[in-house]
Amino acid sequence: MAAKEKVFVVKVGGNVIDNPALLDTFLADFAKVPGRKVLIHGGGKIATRIGDKLGIESKYLNGRRITDAETVDVVTMVYGGLVNKQIVAKLQAAGANAIGLTGADANIIPAVKRPVKDVDYGFVGDIPAGTVQTAPLQLLLDAGLTPVLSPLTHDGKGQILNTNADTIASSVAVALASHYDVRLVFCFEKKGVLRDANDDDSVINLINQDVYRELLAAGALSDGILPKLENAFAAIGNGVKEVLIGHADDLRRNTSDAVAGTLIC
Ligand SMILES: Nc1ncnc2c1ncn2[C@@H]1O[C@H](COP(=O)(O)OP(=O)(O)O)[C@@H](O)[C@H]1O
Numbered sequence: 001m002a003a004k005e006k007v008f009v010v011k012v013g014g015n016v017i018d019n020p021a022l023l024d025t026f027l028a029d030f031a032k033v034p035g036r037k038v039l040i041h042g043g044g045k046i047a048t049r050i051g052d053k054l055g056i057e058s059k060y061l062n063g064r065r066i067t068d069a070e071t072v073d074v075v076t077m078v079y080g081g082l083v084n085k086q087i088v089a090k091l092q093a094a095g096a097n098a099i100g101l102t103g104a105d106a107n108i109i110p111a112v113k114r115p116v117k118d119v120d121y122g123f124v125g126d127i128p129a130g131t132v133q134t135a136p137l138q139l140l141l142d143a144g145l146t147p148v149l150s151p152l153t154h155d156g157k158g159q160i161l162n163t164n165a166d167t168i169a170s171s172v173a174v175a176l177a178s179h180y181d182v183r184l185v186f187c188f189e190k191k192g193v194l195r196d197a198n199d200d201d202s203v204i205n206l207i208n209q210d211v212y213r214e215l216l217a218a219g220a221l222s223d224g225i226l227p228k229l230e231n232a233f234a235a236i237g238n239g240v241k242e243v244l245i246g247h248a249d250d251l252r253r254n255t256s257d258a259v260a261g262t263l264i265c
């Protein structure tokens with residue numbers, strides 16, 4: 001069988017997006033990543049700040065934003081508009097022919113509103129296995145374009161849903177893995193997953209299920225690192241060839257043969 005072509009699926013998070021110098025360096029590096037690539041961005045921090053200005057308080061539970069009717073409007077404007085279009089413009093300036101999309105565009109990411117159990121997350125979308133549509137992404141990639149996806153999905157009935165950007169990255173990577181050799185790289189402002197969240201140099205180079213359980217039991221993981229690891233394991237368990245979690249400044253290394261940060265296996 002012929003070897004599959006390679007695709008890099010890269011996710012960049014809110015702390016990087018909120019730091020203009022870090023973001024510019026990251027986007028310049030991303031533009032230079034050779035071959036087919038997809039960027040997924042977050043922007044939670046900016047949505048929180050703009051929500052505050054509008055008098056709309058942000059509430060999170062288990063790393064997910066509780067998204068009521070007012071909040072879904074804020075995140076639609078911030079993720080689908082401001083953040084997505086600024087990233088696309090910067091990538092164009094850096095020489096990558098980027099095209100910015102939400103998961104509603106071309107029906108790339110149909111989702112299901114999270115059912116109310118103990119908690120009502122509001123307009124938060126879960127992505128059922130096998131629903132991401134790869135055909136539009138393949139068309140764009142074949143045309144030499146670089147899709148830039150915001151963390152918005154839709155329910156097929158006209159409602160935009162807010163979906164954690166790490167979940168989007170993992171689901172897109174898994175879907176593309178049927179067609180390509182996929183390396184998924186989560187980029188944030190730490191050098192990797194840390195054994196001690198207060199010690200930036202305590203990076204764990206390799207995390208398997210046993211180490212993951214041990215870290216959970218030790219209480220070493222909190223906030224946004226929880227959905228990141230859940231999504232990283234979902235990707236590696238469902239056909240994605242390589243999954244890395246590292247610093248935005250290490251993107252060049254993490255899209256080459258070298259690895260900097262945490263490898264998930
Ligand atoms: N053990 C840990 N290793 C790394 N980050 C951790 C750890 N425990 C908690 N965190 C927190 O998780 C955050 C990463 O999640 P998040 O802010 O959602 O990332 P992103 O910017 O990619 O969206 C880090 O900024 C850090 O504050």
Ligand SMILES: CC(=O)N[C@@H](CCC(=O)OP(=O)(O)O)C(=O)O
Pocket residue numbers: 012013014015041042043044045047063064065066075124125151162163164165166224
């Ligand atoms: C449901 C949910 O929590 N959605 C996220 C989407 C943005 C995101 O994931 O941004 P980061 O990658 O910057 O954290 C939120 O609104 O915060």
